[in-house]
Amino acid sequence: MQKELGSLLQGYRERAGLKKAQLAQRAGVSASFVTYIESGQRRPSPTMLARLMQALDLTAPEKRGLLRAAGYHEDPSPRxxxxxxxxxxxxxxxxxxxxxxxxxxxxxxxxxxRKRVRRVVIPIAGWQPRLLSPEQLGKMLRPALEESALAGLSEVILVLAPGKAAPVLKVPHGLKVRTVVQEPQVGLGHAILITQGVVGDEPFAVILPDDILLGEGRCCVQQMLALYEEYRCSVLAVTSVEGAADFKNYGIAQLGEAVRENLYLVTGLQEKPTRGRRTGLTIVGRYVLTPQIFEALQATPPDKNNELQLTDALNILLRRQRISAFVYTEKLFRVTPIKILLEQLIDALDESRPERLEQAMQITKEALHALTAL
Incomplete structure (x- = not known):
């Protein structure tokens, strides 16, 4: 179906004598987004498809053909x-x-x-979770599942890597678990985007299980859901950083006006900055998102590593609707990615600095000990 849509769109574009970048500019989307549609890798939302059809100045029969190819109703809603x-x-x-x-x-x-948030997406298709056995992965997911249940969510959507056995889970009472396979693994944003068919046109939560929150009282997601119900906008959790080195490992949120205690309006976001101005609070792996994030993800170009980043999509969403940041002040344990541990070891060896090497080795030992204890 998507290949037919891509072929039709490409034919109409070439008939109009437009390059991909020209069509993208007319429709207000990225050139890479047009490329993805024409190659059959993505299906645009009805709104995005309407923009493309308007930019191409199609006839009514041609519009109906594109709508059919995209799997949408042939009679779009009137103005x-x-x-x-x-x-x-x-x-x-x-x-x-x-x-x-x-x-x-x-x-x-x-x-x-007014629908309440019922679903939570938990992505575990990255290369690091793939190193764990199904039993170990199930134990790693336990805090995220418990947090979902405490928050009153009813359905968990696990995003898995292809060929990976499903984790062995102890599912709390009242939770239903569904799985979606991410292929290829091209970023957190892509992992969220492929759940659109399950989530539908409803708000939903996202939990990244390598951020384990150990606060007392109401859990983080539960507090964020209450904020969503009150302010009806996307909410992301943020926290302060201990050192400047942490900025390059996490997304950063710039905060503006305070809405109330520990709640601010977001003015901008940046994905793992490596240089330049690095201020703000780091994003914790907890989100409550409006369904409009899917349209923003479809309009987001891939980064330099050809990955689709959720942070970049949130910046696009921020131009259309407000986003709030909930400052999480309680205890947070971030599972150090294996990639960062390896980088620390390689840097220490390269610089021949014994104190750096000893520190990196100690971190690695602690991580391996935690892994074997799962």
Missing amino acids: LSDITEQLADLPPREREELIEEFSRALGRWRQLR
Whole structure:
């Protein structure tokens, strides 16, 4: 289906004499996004597809063909101005009946907007979790599952690597677990994007299990869900960093106006900055996201490593709606990625600094001890 869509889009673009970058500029998307659609790797949202069709100035039959190829209804929703004009031409009785029907539909839409968060996405398709056995991975996931249950969530969506056996889980009562396979593994943003078919048009939470939160009282996600219910916007958790070196390992959030204690409006985000101005708070692996994040992810170009980053998509979402940051002040244990441990060892060996080597070896021993204790 997506290959047919890609072929049609490419044909219409070439007929119009447009390069990918030109079409992207007209539609307000990235050139790489157009490339992904034409190669059959992505399906645009209805809104994105409408932008592309408008940029190509397609006929009605051509639009219907693209909608069919994308798997969408052939009759897209009319604009409000069109509805208003048509209502004015109707007899009074029919007009009143339609207005009443629209009111009921609006009520249902408002109910949908008030839907509570039911699902949580837990990505475990990265190369580091793939080193663990199903039993070890299940133990690593235990805190995330318990936090999900405490927060009142009802469904967990695990994002797995292809060919990886499902983790052996002890699922808390009331939780349902579903799995989605990420292939290829091209970033956290991609892992979130492929869950769209399961999540649907609902807000959802994200838990990264290598950030283990050990606070007392209400868990972090539970507090974030309460903030979402009150302010109806995406919420991400942040915390202060101990040293400048931590900035290059985590996403950074720039904070603006304080909404209330430990809650701020986000003004910008940066994915693992390596140089330049590095200030702000690091992002903790806890998010509550509106469904509009999927549209932002579709419009996000890959980074220099050809990965789709959630932080970059959040920056796009930030242009369209506000995002809040919840400052987590309690105890946090971050599982040191194996990649960072190896980098520390290699740097210490390269610089021939015994004190660095001894420190890196000690960290590695502690990590291996923790791994074998799982």
